[in-house]
Amino acid sequence: MVEEEGWVKLRIILVGFGVVGQNLVKLLLSRADDIYLRYGMKPRLVATVDSKGVAVSQSGLDLQRLLEVKRFYGTVAAYHKDVQGCESADIDGENYGRCMVKEVIREIDAEVLVEATPTNLNDGEPGLSNITTAIKHGRNVVTVNKGPLALAMPSLLELAEYNGVMLRFSGTVGGGTPILEFAKHCLRGDRILSFKGILNGTTNYILSMMEDGLTFDEALNDARSKGYAEADPSLDIDGFDAAAKLVIMANWIMGMKVTMRDVRFKGIRDVRLEDILEAKKHGKVIKLIASCDESRRLKVEPMGIDKNEPLCVNGTLNAVTFTSEHSGELTVIGKGAGGMETASAILRDLIEVREAMSMGIGLNRS
Amino acid sequence: MVEEEGWVKLRIILVGFGVVGQNLVKLLLSRADDIYLRYGMKPRLVATVDSKGVAVSQSGLDLQRLLEVKRFYGTVAAYHKDVQGCESADIDGENYGRCMVKEVIREIDAEVLVEATPTNLNDGEPGLSNITTAIKHGRNVVTVNKGPLALAMPSLLELAEYNGVMLRFSGTVGGGTPILEFAKHCLRGDRILSFKGILNGTTNYILSMMEDGLTFDEALNDARSKGYAEADPSLDIDGFDAAAKLVIMANWIMGMKVTMRDVRFKGIRDVRLEDILEAKKHGKVIKLIASCDESRRLKVEPMGIDKNEPLCVNGTLNAVTFTSEHSGELTVIGKGAGGMETASAILRDLIEVREAMSMGIGLNRS
Structure with missing residues (x-):
């Protein structure tokens, strides 16, 4: 020492x-x-x-x-x-x-x-x-x-x-949201079977704005003007950032040995206002969801989720829902970025x- | 050893x-x-x-x-x-x-x-x-x-x-939701300034049913029929259960030295359907909130909270939002009971x- x-x-x-x-x-x-x-x-x-x-x-x-x-x-x-x-x-x-x-x-x-x-x-x-x-x-x-x-x-x-x-x-x-710690240290004795999350605040902000009626381009410009999106927003928009975080979670929480190559991912560039309005009719909201399912398949893609799910957060928030063997679904929500x-x-x-x-x-x- | x-x-x-x-x-x-x-x-x-x-x-x-x-x-x-x-x-x-x-x-x-x-x-x-x-x-x-x-x-x-x-x-x-662990172990280096939570699933279920238009008595009977409420539901309804949990959180997370006597609490018995409908008009939902504010005052009472807050969960779910000094608001959500x-x-x-x-x-x- x-x-x-x-x-x-x-x-x-x-x-x-x-x-x-x-x-x-x-x-x-x-x-x-x-x-x-x-x-x-x-x-x-x-x-x-x-x-x-x-x-x-x-x-x-x-x-x-x-x-x-x-x-x-x-x-x-x-x-x-x-x-x-x-x-x-x-x-x-x-x-x-x-x-x-x-x-x-x-x-x-x-x-x-x-x-x-x-x-x-x-x-x-x-x-x-x-x-x-x-x-x-x-x-x-x-x-x-x-x-x-x-x-x-x-x-x-x-x-x-x-x-x-x-x-x-x-x-x-x-x-600052201790997502990795929560999964690794708070659930000992239990086992995480799968998880899904909103891991990128920028895309979540854009989708939230589209929910309010803006088109993708309008929402992207709005995110830019607020400093949420980079001049080249591809890292966020095309799902790279969410996929990178998913890789880190899969290795650390699930004990997998994976890299970016093992994630099938798709961003939000093709999400249209019509898709969002259609989902809304069925009580759903379209979010960019990063997931690790029970078969340990890793995916990032826009998906409709129920608007009453705890996972369904707006703005730049991040959220992850873990499904555990004994304690059911557990969700952690917080700001996903910030110096x-x-x-x-x-x-x-x-x-x-x-x-x-x-x-x-x-x-x-x- | x-x-x-x-x-x-x-x-x-x-x-x-x-x-x-x-x-x-x-x-x-x-x-x-x-x-x-x-x-x-x-x-x-x-x-x-x-x-x-x-x-x-x-x-x-x-x-x-x-x-x-x-x-x-x-x-x-x-x-x-x-x-x-x-x-x-x-x-x-x-x-x-x-x-x-x-x-x-x-x-x-x-x-x-x-x-x-x-x-x-x-x-x-x-x-x-x-x-x-x-x-x-x-x-x-x-x-x-x-x-x-x-x-x-x-x-x-x-x-x-x-x-x-x-x-x-x-x-x-x-x-099974590791609320105490989250606050105690996941936020080291940061400081929790205050927190508020929905700590009782039975009352949350009743309030959620009232949100859907049932009166208090109808909702209570519904909770009883589903096995969520005891024959004598006073522990839940009158806020005792939430207050007890608040005491445990205050001692463990905030390092306070308190017992039930230090909590000002009020249950949901007097919440009327009209109150709920009135809150709804303003985008609010009435929940039984247990809180420890920045001055470390401990309270349990029905309060209107914004329906888009992560804390605003329905059914028998529990949720707690911690306000931390550096990482902002962090919310943990999960089932609050179950054998x-x-x-x-x-x-x-x-x-x-x-x-x-x-x-x-x-x-x-x-």
């Missing part, structure tokens, strides 16, 4: 400093005393990497300064422009700013990598390389990046196990990693 | 052998291999007590026989009428059948008491005496009986802590007790 003044060290390398990364730093700042009081944990950010550079301090970055530097200069690399509060003796920030992320992950002493780079469902990069590098160097990994998991979750879990470290990913499904929400999921994972470390797990550092 | 052939012993005294108790035995029978495989646990029922007598076997009761005896003779005491399969040398079943429950709890060697006698909100008996006797004799307790907790939860938790044993009660709120559902909650608690025991907690047996 790596103890220091009675508490377990938790040194973090944060790669990706967008909305989620910055909210994590805000959370660590505002909750520092409380986190120590409740969980005996003093997380210390020793390196932060964004697309333009790196900020490093083995004794812990000044979080307030890090946020300010990012806001004023657009990159954490500027942290080292003024050496105040940072170790310049053994680590040259300017040099780190130019060196590769992989080198930071390999060379900076840390217990955990927090991976928060954008999701890429083509080849999973740069997240995939970041995660495998960290694991191979004996670091625990907390990721909110769906790409690497969607494409290679079975092998990543195996790699983590082989290297004696933890790989956690609460924030990849449901944002602070997702950051709180990272904190949850960090607490789990820290507790495992205090029991001697996940300490296999090289 | 009490080890035997490599596994941790888990000897159970079951007091109360009604629907829930019998379903627990069915569950232990049907899932024995799976429970051992997944949790390394071989629970052994060493004594079962019902209102008419006791069945005892220190080497473990024959579960199939126990169920049959109960079905044919109406009491487990008949288990000892035929000594086949039971130890008659050191324990005389007929004698046990006549002796007090407290003596069984004190004298039979066991790690856990499962308390499943009916809820009594006047003085908590016989559950309260059973639980305190067990705790004082160093036995862990798993209870599905709300009475003792509603009336004395703070002191019972203290007593358990003082005696180094565990007191668990998953099945008291939400039946097998509640038995699965007991199994969940037994697994937790067993795991704590294997780490040296809850082993403080005299």
Whole structure:
């Protein structure tokens, strides 16, 4: 156990400093005393990497300064422009700013990598390389990046196990809503036979707007104007995002060994206003449903569901209904995204990693 | 650690052998291999007590026989009428059948008491005496009986802590729906600021029927005919049951030290069809809501809630919405009752007790 003044060290390398990364730093700042009081944990950010550079301090970055530097200069690399509060003796920030992320992950002493780079469902990069590098160097990994998991979750879990470290990913499904935890920890003794869920808030918002009479294009534009949809909304609209989350749930909750290739999926691009009105006549609402049935077939597709089902939520909400052997149908509903929400999921994972470390797990550092 | 052939012993005294108790035995029978495989646990029922007598076997009761005896003779005491399969040398079943429950709890060697006698909100008996006797004799307790907790939860938790044993009660709120676990384990790192819920299925069924146009009396009769309401439905109708569950949630989730006396509650007896129709005009539905607000005031009362809120479930469903500091509103929905559902909650608690025991907690047996 790596103890220091009675508490377990938790040194973090944060790669990706967008909305989620910055909210994590805000959370660590505002909750520092409380986190120590409740969980005996003093997380210390020793390196932060964004697309333009790196900020490093083995004794812990000044979080307030890090946020300010990012806001004023657009990159954490500027942290080292003024050496105040940072170790310049053994680590040259300017040099780190130019060196590769992989080198930071390999060379900076840390217990955990927090991976928060954008999701890429083509080849999973740069997240995939970041995660495998960290694991191979004996670091625990907390990721909110769906790409690497969607494409290679079975092998990543195996790699983590082989290297004696933890790989956690609460924030990849449901944002701050603890959907994975609920299924994995709250139903022990029972067995989940199947599940179905609304896993993508953007498409759910669009379908909810169409329910109110907008056409697909009008609803998409409305979602764009509210910031719910990207300039290229294909990840959401065509079901990729929901399929990636389904893969993560299938591996983690059902113990399956699957990737995106094992999901049959279809988005909402072809859903017409007429389909929605027709469904309405029968008390149904069309939703983009990701499902794992009793035969463990994985599907994402628009489906009519009963409007009185607990699963039938509107707006950007996410919802999952699990069918269990003994307790029947259980539904969890919450916001599916959001910077602070997702950051709180990272904190949850960090607490789990820290507790495992205090029991001697996940300490296999090289 | 009490080890035997490599596994941790888990000897159970079951007091109360009604629907829930019998379903627990069915569950232990049907899932024995799976429970051992997944949790390394071989629970052994060493004594079962019902209102008419006791069945005892220190080497473990024959579960199939126990169920049959109960079905044919109406009491487990008949288990000892035929000594086949039971130890008659050191324990005389007929004698046990006549002796007090407290003596069984004190004298039979066991790690856990499962308390499943009916809820009594006047003085908590016989559950309260059973639980305190067990705790004082160093036995862990798993209870599905709300009475003792509603009336004395703070002191019972203290007593358990003082005696180094565990007191668990998953099945008291939400039946098989893991509402307490969700709040306690899935939101670590975040903070629950307040919550509100539909905690009583019977009143929710009655209000749902009134929504469809029945009067209160018609709806109550309908609930009776379906077996949802007791002959004396006061526990449900007047809000006692929901208040008891609210007390348990407040103590366990919010760390409050409260009993029934601290809840302001009102049932649904005075809800008129007109109130429901008037609410409907404004897109609202009247539900019996149990709540703990940000100032930690505890209330149970009929309230109009928005029909599109995730909390707004129909029929006998239960639902709770938690408001968290970082992750927003999170809702859990499921069946709130049922013999097998509640038995699965007991199994969940037994697994937790067993795991704590294997780490040296809850082993403080005299």
